[in-house]
Amino acid sequence: MSYRTEEVAYVQPAQPAASAQAAQAAQQQRSTAEYRALDAAHHIHPFSDMGSLNRSGSRVIVKAQGVYLWDSEGNKVIDGMAGLWCVNVGYGRKELADAAYKQMQELPYYNTFFKTTHPPVIELSALLAELAPEPFNHFFYCNSGSEGNDTVLRIVHQYWATQGKHSKKFVISRKNGYHGSTIAGGTLGGMGYMHEQMPSKVENIVHIDQPYFFGEAEGNLTPEEFALARAQQLEAKILEIGADNVAAFIGEPFQGAGGVIFPASTYWPEIQRICRKYDILLVADEVIGGFGRTGEWFAHQHFGFEPDLITLAKGLTSGYVPMGAVGLHDRVAKAIIENGDFNHGLTYSGHPVAAAVALANLKLLRDEKIVERVKNDTGLYFQKQLRETFANHPIIGEISGAGLVAGLQLAQDPKARKRFANGGDVGTICRDFCFNGNLIMRATGDRMLLSPPLVINKLEIDEIVSKAKIAIDATAQQLGIS
Numbered sequence: 001m002s003y004r005t006e007e008v009a010y011v012q013p014a015q016p017a018a019s020a021q022a023a024q025a026a027q028q029q030r031s032t033a034e035y036r037a038l039d040a041a042h043h044i045h046p047f048s049d050m051g052s053l054n055r056s057g058s059r060v061i062v063k064a065q066g067v068y069l070w071d072s073e074g075n076k077v078i079d080g081m082a083g084l085w086c087v088n089v090g091y092g093r094k095e096l097a098d099a100a101y102k103q104m105q106e107l108p109y110y111n112t113f114f115k116t117t118h119p120p121v122i123e124l125s126a127l128l129a130e131l132a133p134e135p136f137n138h139f140f141y142c143n144s145g146s147e148g149n150d151t152v153l154r155i156v157h158q159y160w161a162t163q164g165k166h167s168k169k170f171v172i173s174r175k176n177g178y179h180g181s182t183i184a185g186g187t188l189g190g191m192g193y194m195h196e197q198m199p200s201k202v203e204n205i206v207h208i209d210q211p212y213f214f215g216e217a218e219g220n221l222t223p224e225e226f227a228l229a230r231a232q233q234l235e236a237k238i239l240e241i242g243a244d245n246v247a248a249f250i251g252e253p254f255q256g257a258g259g260v261i262f263p264a265s266t267y268w269p270e271i272q273r274i275c276r277k278y279d280i281l282l283v284a285d286e287v288i289g290g291f292g293r294t295g296e297w298f299a300h301q302h303f304g305f306e307p308d309l310i311t312l313a314k315g316l317t318s319g320y321v322p323m324g325a326v327g328l329h330d331r332v333a334k335a336i337i338e339n340g341d342f343n344h345g346l347t348y349s350g351h352p353v354a355a356a357v358a359l360a361n362l363k364l365l366r367d368e369k370i371v372e373r374v375k376n377d378t379g380l381y382f383q384k385q386l387r388e389t390f391a392n393h394p395i396i397g398e399i400s401g402a403g404l405v406a407g408l409q410l411a412q413d414p415k416a417r418k419r420f421a422n423g424g425d426v427g428t429i430c431r432d433f434c435f436n437g438n439l440i441m442r443a444t445g446d447r448m449l450l451s452p453p454l455v456i457n458k459l460e461i462d463e464i465v466s467k468a469k470i471a472i473d474a475t476a477q478q479l480g481i482s
Helices: 017-028 032-042 050-056 094-106 121-130 144-160 183-188 193-198 221-241 268-277 298-302 330-337 352-366 370-389 423-437 460-480
Strands: 061-066 066-072 076-079 136-142 170-174 205-208 248-250 279-286 309-312 324-329 394-403 403-408 443-446 447-450
Touching: 032 050, 050 136, 050 170, 076 170, 076 460, 094 352, 121 136, 121 352, 121 447, 136 144, 136 330, 144 183, 144 248, 144 279, 144 309, 144 324, 205 221, 221 248, 221 268, 248 268, 268 279, 268 298, 324 330, 330 443, 352 370, 370 394, 370 403, 403 423, 403 460, 423 443, 423 447, 447 460
Parallel strands: 170 205, 170 248, 248 279, 279 309
Antiparallel strands: 061 066, 066 076, 136 324, 309 324, 394 403, 403 447, 443 447
């Protein structure tokens, strides 16, 4: 017998308190094998070969504090990646939990559609305007960096429509850039392996080459000459398409998921010059670089250029709850505000709980002077320790980075800038040595990446560097290189 859902509603009886406690205790007492079995049976992980993962079993993380994680086997792991580049204030900050709890009691949710707003999003917007460079006084909210970059496309096209320049539709991005995993974000990013699984792409997005000196420079070019040449590809692409048809250029100030690639000092000033010359909006994807990672509040400040739009997420809430945002330069904001409806929004745009957590998080970064400490103390120490420890290492070709972010290039012949033919395999070997040594260190192809919580101290930095060296030495030994 079947029933239509509108005719019959089943209401589960209230669970007795003792039974609820027993169920909770049973859940807490699950073995690692039980967790892994349930995970394999029901959970599809991001960016994973699920067949392989299910055969080996996921590592079950059950607790975190400061810069450390604990798994279900009791192993203490130092998190060299701040989750996914995001836990800037470290794990276990009661201030953020309290902010979420208080807001959930007062106003757990309401939207910002229909001429309404609420105190947390108002206060957050005002604080962001204080922390961001002066031209950024308006912010649009979403749930992630991916959605932020989708929003950027909407703002860019709306802006040029308000200027009567409807032909400006093309957005130029970079190969091996990463701008998220939605259809629009995935199209903006220039990662081929993502494009292969995404036959439907956003129109009018084209790419130029990345400023990856170690992997792509030829001849006797200096890093500065190479970076300038790569920046000038933007001008060539604009002329190819026609300046009247180009709306914007988007780039991460440093490429994060692409391998922590820091361009030489000649790159961004030339990119900005070209954008201004041809009246093209300049977008800085600050999802990873924002909120102190390089020792500046925003990574574009480290590189010395002035964007028209900035995409924010990750460090905005230190990853405690999902939230993203787009910051609009005053001239862009004015055009959007004064020209009718902006027909874009999300159910959770400016969610009150997320906004309350973001507000508490940014106050910690400001009041505890965490960003200043990265710039003047721990970031300098981190970079120095890495460079001294891996100087003349047989498989380290370069170390790039600033503040508390770094990329270590694995190379077959560092002095000749010769990479491993099977670089992704070598990176995986090294990552697994890190993982088994209770260090979270990410591999992007043949580059090993570090981005620890901004609250890390010098002893913890020493622990990361020491464990990284053990893993990289073990990798070299397995490859037969000494």
